[in-house]
Amino acid sequence: MAYIVPSSPETLADRELYTRSRLVEVACLDCLVRVKVRKNSDHHTSIQWNQEAGDCATFAELSRREGGRPVHQACPRLLASIEAAVREGVVPIGAGVDPIETSDG
Amino acid sequence: MTETRTLDTGSVPERFARGWHCLGLERDFTDGKPHAVQAFGGKLVVWADSQGELHVLDGYCRHMGGDLTQGTVKGDEVACPFHDWRWGGDGKCKAIPYARRVPLRARTHRYESVVRNGQLLIWHDPEGSEADLEALPPVLEGVGTDKYTEWTWNVIPVENAHCREIIDNVVDMAHFFYIHFAFPTNFRNVFEGDKATQFMESTGRPDMKAQGYGDEDLILKSEATYYGPSYMINWLDTDYKGFLTKVILINCHVPTGPNSFNLQYGLVVEKPEGVDEETADYIGRRYAEMFGEGFMQDVNIWLNKAPVQNPLLCEEDGPVYQLRRWYEQFYVDKADIEPEMVERFEFEVDTTKANENWRAEVAENLARKEAEDREAEKAKA
Ligand code: FES
Ligand SMILES: [Fe+2]
Numbered sequence: 001m002a003y004i005v006p007s008s009p010e011t012l013a014d015r016e017l018y019t020r021s022r023l024v025e026v027a028c029l030d031c032l033v034r035v036k037v038r039k040n041s042d043h044h045t046s047i048q049w050n051q052e053a054g055d056c057a058t059f060a061e062l063s064r065r066e067g068g069r070p071v072h073q074a075c076p077r078l079l080a081s082i083e084a085a086v087r088e089g090v091v092p093i094g095a096g097v098d099p100i101e102t103s104d105g
Numbered sequence: 106m107t108e109t110r111t112l113d114t115g116s117v118p119e120r121f122a123r124g125w126h127c128l129g130l131e132r133d134f135t136d137g138k139p140h141a142v143q144a145f146g147g148k149l150v151v152w153a154d155s156q157g158e159l160h161v162l163d164g165y166c167r168h169m170g171g172d173l174t175q176g177t178v179k180g181d182e183v184a185c186p187f188h189d190w191r192w193g194g195d196g197k198c199k200a201i202p203y204a205r206r207v208p209l210r211a212r213t214h215r216y217e218s219v220v221r222n223g224q225l226l227i228w229h230d231p232e233g234s235e236a237d238l239e240a241l242p243p244v245l246e247g248v249g250t251d252k253y254t255e256w257t258w259n260v261i262p263v264e265n266a267h268c269r270e271i272i273d274n275v276v277d278m279a280h281f282f283y284i285h286f287a288f289p290t291n292f293r294n295v296f297e298g299d300k301a302t303q304f305m306e307s308t309g310r311p312d313m314k315a316q317g318y319g320d321e322d323l324i325l326k327s328e329a330t331y332y333g334p335s336y337m338i339n340w341l342d343t344d345y346k347g348f349l350t351k352v353i354l355i356n357c358h359v360p361t362g363p364n365s366f367n368l369q370y371g372l373v374v375e376k377p378e379g380v381d382e383e384t385a386d387y388i389g390r391r392y393a394e395m396f397g398e399g400f401m402q403d404v405n406i407w408l409n410k411a412p413v414q415n416p417l418l419c420e421e422d423g424p425v426y427q428l429r430r431w432y433e434q435f436y437v438d439k440a441d442i443e444p445e446m447v448e449r450f451e452f453e454v455d456t457t458k459a460n461e462n463w464r465a466e467v468a469e470n471l472a473r474k475e476a477e478d479r480e481a482e483k484a485k486a
Contacts (some may be wrong), residue, residue: 006115007115008113014415018426019345040455041457045451049450074451074453
């Protein structure tokens with residue numbers, strides 16, 4: 001028991017909900033990267049990379065430049081690819097991850 | 106009908122984070138005296154040897170527990186006030202003036218330290234690993250030269266909160282409006298490896314102008330990165346009607362106990378062209394005061410809030426759970442770091458709804474204020 005341990009099992013369910021639910025895979029149209037995406041609205045984007053995602057060509061390019069800061073904001077090509085996926089209806093724009101109210105609930 | 110939601114307050118972690126922790130400015134430790142720093146549930150001693158190099162040891166003498174921070178520096182060593190045992194920067198006892206020889210086992214806990222950008226950083230790892238120099242914050246080009254003002258430095262003790270509270274700020278878009286009276290218009294996060302970053306664009310709040318928070322003409326671009334668990338560099342570029350200021354703010358902390366920490370902040374200002382030394386320093390001090398007020402606004406919240414393991418989020422909130430997943434890497438053994446804790450994650454907060462509502466709130470406040478002023482004017486007449 002090293003880190004802050006939650007005292008209820010529901011907390012773990014919440015963590016699962018907020019970090020893992022409703023993710024859709026999107027491939028970059030310019031390089032070989034594949035990421036998991038969620039969009040709650042037009043202006044919201046959540047992008048989860050993982051070990052199998054591959055390396056972003058644009059980031060590699062940015063890292064080679066001198067004097068830059070070590071952290072890169074989103075890759076514009078990947079964002080364009082996500083926008084395309086949204087237009088094609090592959091990535092749904094939906095109301096967050098909260099459970100939807102059911103009529104009998 | 107949905108159930109009542111309860112707060113899961115969780116448990117306080119049993120260990121302190123692995124990583125570099127900043128203890129303060131180098132210049133504050135070089136006066137030839139031993140200094141006490143509260144950290145990691147105990148006390149450390151910091152001193153400079155005859156070459157000016159800083160050393161950090163556990164604060165208590167391994168002989169009979171004397172407080173080394175109340176001792177003296179003799180040559181390169183710190184001498185205990187109780188029986189004068191001399192401790193070297195390598196953690197070994199070098200001499201016992203009244204003894205024939207030094208016991209072989211006279212070795213104390215030493216912290217590896219590095220001075221970077223004029224600040225003293227030490228490596229802490231409950232597993233006792235060697236310091237990871239790769240994990241150090243970057244060298245700040247030009248800091249320490251004529252180009253920038255000198256560091257300001259302040260410490261705020263936070264007695265009753267875990268330092269994760271300040272980490273949470275990285276993703277907390279909305280609190281900037283309510284607590285810090287700023288108006289965020291653009292807000293993004295990137296977590297990757299041992300770094301967590303917040304990109305924010307904001308303006309002042311016109312309804313708080315009289316309180317000194319600027320107005321919509323004050324445009325702020327901020328990029329703030331945590332390098333490891335405790336040390337953040339915040340690059341702040343402000344533009345007030347074409348007058349540009351570049352500030353580098355350090356926001357760092359040292360845990361002092363399981364549920365307390367010392368918050369520290371310091372900044373330098375890039376000296377604007379055509380501005381003399383004195384004015385530049387004045388600008389630096391003014392910014393330091395302003396950020397000091399800002400941190401106190403946070404502290405007042407932390408001291409009174411409940412710890413929450415299961416925050417309930419709305420769609421306009423930042424990625425709290427992902428940030429905490431990132432932060433957890435510093436509290437588990439290195440071998441137990443899960444890929445998810447370090448994999449790249451990006452998030453853009455949708456500020457459109459918030460901005461719409463806040464603009465209305467600001468307008469309402471301004472109108473009310475104007476009406477009040479008119480009333481007061483009338484009463485005077
Ligand atoms: S306790 Fe330090 S010298 Fe005896
Ligand atoms: Fe804050």
